[in-house]
Amino acid sequence: MNLAIRDIGYHRGRFILTSIGLGLLLGVVMSMGGIYRGLFADALAVLDATKADIWVVQQDTNGPFAESSRIPEDIRYRIAAVPGVAQASPLSFQTIQIERMGKPFRFFLIGFDLNGFGGPPAIVAGRGIRQKHYEMVVGRGMNMALGEKIHLGLHDYTVVGITGKIVSSGGDPAAYVSLADAQEIQFKKDNDAIRNDRERTGARVAGMHTLSPPQARLLQGDISGITESTHTVNAVVTKLAPGADLGEVKQRIGRWNHFRAISGEEQTKILTKGMIEKARMQLGLFRVILLVISAVIIALIVYTSTLDKIRTIATLKLIGAQNRVIVGMILQQSLLMGGIAYGIGYVLILLTYEKFPRRIVLEPGDLQGLFVVVIAICTISSFVGIRKALRVEPAEALGG
Amino acid sequence: MFAVEVEKLTKIYGKGETAVTAIADATFQVSPGELVAILGPSGSGKTTLLTSIGLINEPTRGRVVIDGAAVADDGWLPGLDLKRLRREKLGFIFQAHNLIPFLTALENVMVALEINSLSRSAARGRAVELLTALNLGHRLYNYPSSLSGGEAQRVAIARALANRPKVILADEPTAALDTENGKNVMSLLKRLAVENRSAILVVTHDHRMVEGFDRIFHVSDGRIAGEKNNLEEVAQRHELG
Incomplete structure (x- = not known):
């Protein structure tokens, strides 16, 4: 018993x-x-989805996830020309928080070159981005439906596809737009902001009939700020050609192009050991x-x-x-x-x-x-x- | 051969100045089928006497023999398996019935048998037989909480009898019962003593309950102060049995 x-x-x-x-x-x-x-x-979702061998970021930074990294977009061509690099593609990352249905809605926006790589890993519903502007693919975690519109920056973006559960290292759901759209959302000022900047610049030179060289340089800076180029990215990701030596390619990029080249393995360490440790x-x-x-x-x-x-x-x-x-x-x-x-x-x-x-x-x-x-x-x-x-x-x- | 032999049994609690003699030089024998009452006021040492015979309380001095086997001689004899002896030779009935609350009446009897390595089916058969004999055939699957005091005590008696012990030790078995149920339990013990040829030692402080017992020991301040025999009645009863 x-x-x-x-x-x-x-x-x-x-x-x-x-x-x-x-x-x-x-x-x-x-x-x-x-x-x-x-x-x-x-932490590794975006990294794994990108499948890059090397991440090229701003010199002396651990970007683009652990630190801020800004590099010119056209650097992709110089990187692509480095021996051993098969493909180089620019990426832009930004965290966005907007109001949606009366609640704060936070997500991670990834801009990618439609002809490059680093875009959504797999489309589970709808399709990928085909047009250069105003289309977006969202992660499942965003809980958005196909055809739904969302207002970002100056424009409305339509959800054309849904990808798997992809999130930022902070756990925010991710969405993809074209690189051009991402740059516009991140850098382009709206009309009111441009008008304000003009007014401020105008006020500073009001009553001045002539400008000294230093004053002219300052004014030049202000005017450049208003019309700033949006062609900036956070990282350029590369894929190596078969048989290429990772260390050598990294060294070349670091030595001659003055950027930091981080291997996928190093990026994993930065994310796991540093950010989430x-x-x-x-x-x-x-x-x-x-x-x-x-x-x-x-x-x-x-x-x-x-x-x-x-x-x-x-x-x-x-x-x-x-x-x-x-x-x-x-x-x-x-x-x-x-x-x-x-x-x-x-x-x-x-x-x-x-x-x-x-x-x-x-x-x-x-x-x-x-x-x-x-x-x-x-x-x-x-x-x-x-x-x-x-x-x-x-x-x-x-x-x- | 006696079922129980006690010779100069002494139990002392504590040492030195604080030593208390609970039982002093108790000597007696109990034959199989004999019904013995140990009477005495509270604190007189009667339960200590019972627990020393019951292999629970180690005697300080003296000799105890159960069913021909010496168990104590100025303390337990070395190499003794007290649990096995308790399982095989002794049956206990308590003041409160002490049935296991989460077992049915049947299982409460079966557990004593299974502990003694009896197979489940054999244990079940014996338990049903015992409970039926004690008029509890209709209460086999009742839990102790749904049994009356008298019924629960009868289940406890069935459990004590399960392994056909040579000696049954009962500590105030009627204390928790009303007079009528108490008398019924005592009558049952008398009957069982004869039927099973078990020596039954009953500790009680209630004089009314010992009517018809073969012998009555009066315990006072740890000593057996007196003994009353009903030998003629015993002989007659055994002849009838």
Whole structure:
């Protein structure tokens, strides 16, 4: 006769509620693990989708994700001419926050050359961008429908395609437009701003009949600002020709073109080690704390459950029950509770992980590892109850 | 051969100036099928005497023999498996029935048998037989919480009898029952002593409950102060049995 199962069956309400509570806690631990993995996936999403061998960015910067990087667009031609480079394509990145349906709507806008690479990885609905202007492909996370319009900068953009779940390293959903549109959105001033700038410049020279050379230089600067070129990008991504030496190409770009060339591997390191390291560590620590809390809770539940059964245990001892009967009862209950709680947590997270605002990546290895940890916690926690049970004297069964 | 032999049994709690002698030099024998009451006021040492015979409380001095096997001689004898002896030779009945709350009446009896390595089907058969014999055939699947006090105590008696023990030790088995149920339980014990040839030692403080017992020990301040025999009645009852 399995005493553990009988006890659980008799106190099933209490057992189920306890398991649900513990399951919710383990669900949070699982989601933490998922967010932890999701941070990596998010951080590397654009990087992986671009499939570039080298990222050319502004000298002495870690751009374009970790730091600001601005380089002229036409540099792509010089990069493409470097021996070993098969293809060079400019990219522009910017984070945009607008009002949509009365709520703040934040996303990551990527501008790419329609004839180059670095565009949306795969179109899951609609089509890719065909026209140079006013079309956009959005990530699934944007929750926008095909044909929907969005006002950015000076113009309306129509959603013509939907790509997979692609996000920025900060977790904001991403959208793609043509490079020309991205540059216009980022740099081109609207009519009111241009009018204001003109007024300000006019006011500064008002009443001056002649300008000294320094004043003329200042004025020249102001006028250039108003009519600034939009032909700036954040990075030029390159693909190497077969057999090309990555290190050599990087060195050439750095030495002769005065830009920083970052390999895909280095860019991965910058993103994972630099940008998300603290968040990753914090999540890891939080996960460990939650596991410790789970262990304490399981130990307390097992201990109080053992206290409830002191008279039963004493009676069993008095009628000659071996220690293994009593140890088995406590250990099996603890393991069963851990197993059921794990199942509840797993089902919960499986049903909800796609609804989380940030990406949750459930790795089978992580889940199996957590299961082993939960079983270990249950086993160790049950020692507290077992120790108490083994110290119970049979004589405690006597008396009123 | 006696079912229980006790010789100069002494139990002292504590040491030095704080030492308390709970039982001093108790000597007696109980034959199989004999029903013995241990009477005495609260704190007189009767439960200590019972637990020392029941292999729960180690005697400080003296000798205890259960069913011909010596178990204590100035302390437990070395290499003794007390749990196995309790399982095989002894049956216990408590003041409160001490049934396991999450097991049905049937399972409460079965558990004592399964602990003693009986197969599930054999344990079930024996448990049903016992409970039916104690007029609990209709309560097999009831949990202790839904049994009356008398019924629960009868299940406890069935559990105590399950492994056909040589000695049954009962600690105030009627304390939690009303007079009528208490008398019924005592009658049942008397019947079982004869039917099963088990020695039954009952600790009680209630004089009204010991009517018809073979022998009655009066315990006072740790000593057996007096003994009353009903030997003629015993002989007659055994002849009838």
